[in-house]
């Protein structure tokens with residue numbers, strides 16, 4: 001077990017999925033009471049890691065009642081089909097927009113092909129899932145023992161993004177609605193992947209998260225934060241998103257060049273060790289996509 005696999009509180013657990021084989025990139029979470037829910041499913045390459053960690057937490061895969069998928073991205077939904085092979089009676093829950101992609105990922109894969117370029121291998125296979133039950137804003141899912149998950153619509157990162165608030169433990173599961181955050185290097189990146197990102201909606205969703213009284217914030221990338229840091233992370237995510245907007249608008253309006261925007265962002269953030277540690281092809285692919293997400297959303 002990694003030190004990034006741990007029990008968060010009385011009912012919640014964090015699993016490091018080791019996305020791209022790297023620790024501390026992606027997570028899924030377990031909420032355990034009379035019923036057991038898995039929040040997010042990782043990619044189709046991380047299934048064995050998720051199953052192994054469940055075993056280490058002494059949670060049998062076939063005792064999981066439902067997998068809930070926070071949004072329509074491969075690193076949260078592509079693992080569902082493989083997990084269901086070991087969880088034949090487990091239900092799958094998602095928002096309507098996410099359910100559409102889970103049932104037929106072809107649109108999502110088209111979008112990825114358009115934008116990943118040389119780093120296309122980062123997207124794992126995304127097998128379709130036949131049966132998905134739809135949940136929506138305001139639904140309260142009861143897990144017994146006073147534990148429940150309130151569904152919170154958090155559009156912006158993607159249109160189908162939802163979060164879950166567990167009120168007994170005051171845990172907020174935010175999917176990717178906050179940002180890409182690396183705690184070790186205190187690094188923040190807006191989650192602005194192209195075509196699905198909406199800048200204005202994203203900022204509204206951050207405010208919505210801050211309106212909840214949470215003690216734990218559980219993010220897709222990466223990990224759990226406790227107060228007072230948890231609230232600061234959400235606030236810094238909003239601040240960073242606004243800084244990016246300014247740099248991207250100013251530079252792109254002048255030059256119409258995503259390459260120039262990339263150079264400007266590196267000037268401002270490139271000294272961070274987290275950014276330095278990425279191989280150039282991955283750094284450039286990811287940052288270029290995040291830039292394009294802004295350019296499309298802001299109609300530059």
Ligand SMILES: [Zn+2]
Pocket residue numbers: 071073157176191
């Ligand atoms: Zn995502």
